[in-house]
Amino acid sequence: MSNVAEADQTQENKIFTTLQNLLESNGIICSSVDLLYNWARSNSIWPMTFATSCCGIEMMSTSASNFDISRFGSEVFRATPRQSDLVITAGTITHKMAPALVRLYEQMPEPKYVIAMGACTVTGGMYEDRTYSVVRGVDRLIPVDVYVPGCPPRPEALLDALMLLQKKMRKESIKDRRQRAELHKPKVRLGPGEVLLPLGTTDEEFVRWGVQAEGYNVTEMQKNGELELVRGNCKFRHERADERERARKQRTGA
């Protein structure tokens, strides 16, 4: 099933190279397309209006005149995921908010980026120890490009993160956008036998999702019936709960 994706990618690269050769033979140079494309892209990152707690205040402060995020072309905070390139997760993500965040992320068009702002979205922050309601790090739900520690981080820190993201974007190439799309699929770092599937994914998609189950051959497990596919938005299923429980007991010494 992964061959389908690979074939797609190689075919796309072939098209690009043939097109490039054709244009170059006619006196048109394509070498600067990436530069131009990335220059335009990285200087107009539109963030989504997404603030769940106190980090949101710092984010607003960043966009206000003292710090002025518009120097980097990111002043246009969009109130819809469909027009935004970046989601700054400014604040604690709870279990109740998690499905909404994943859905918003999925609604954003590619290429899309995530800045995890503040301790809560990096690791769970002060809720990391004993919480019943907080997600321990937003990277358990969506892939993160830049982490900004702090509780909350200063506006300078957020601007630094934005500049880092710009640097990252400038290094990317238009050719490997498929690969980038892969990297930016929402993923959940689950244990063995647990995979998050968004609504409406096909079996081919599942392989890409399965990459997240680290160190396990997901396709093999699926063949052997060790893994069950669960459809639906943000629904989870575990098949080896007892194994995890044992591991946790070992870890804690209980």
Add this chain to the structure above:
Amino acid sequence: MSEPTNENAPENKEPAPNPPQETPEEKGPEPGEFGKLLAENGLTVDPLGPDAVGVEMIGVAPDKVLDVAKFLRDSQITKMDFLMSVSGVDHKEYRESVYHVYSVDTHKSICIKVKADNDHVPSLMPVWPAADWHEREAFDLFGIIYDGHPDLRRLLMPVDWIGYPLRKDYKQDDPRLVWNER
């Protein structure tokens, strides 16, 4: 001659301080201003004394709390028209619902404590509509069931949450949340 007098003297003195120590412990807290008023109007409540800031606390049985609340609201002396908060308390053996009520007119407040009868307490929404979301929150986090509440759903936790997180014996063992383990 001097030795026996010295021995007798402490024996005589010992029983003297004992009787005054016993008497104050047996008495409960005196009923305060509102406790007395309620008793005069045929509503017996359990006086619990003043709290740390001097607000009178009363304990009411679940079957009488609606009458007491209605009296406190409608009486021209008390005029308790503002429900400040509804809290839940987990005492392990039982759950308790605590109401803080204030009078905008007289600037006095009262604290009503209701021991839940097998987690059931009558809703005070007919008396103070403000109790709506407060009671939903207490239900959400403590599992106190407010009888007569028109819309007793979870307020803060997701709709499909299992268990009541603020109870002392709460243990999170929902298999759907394994991915968020530490």
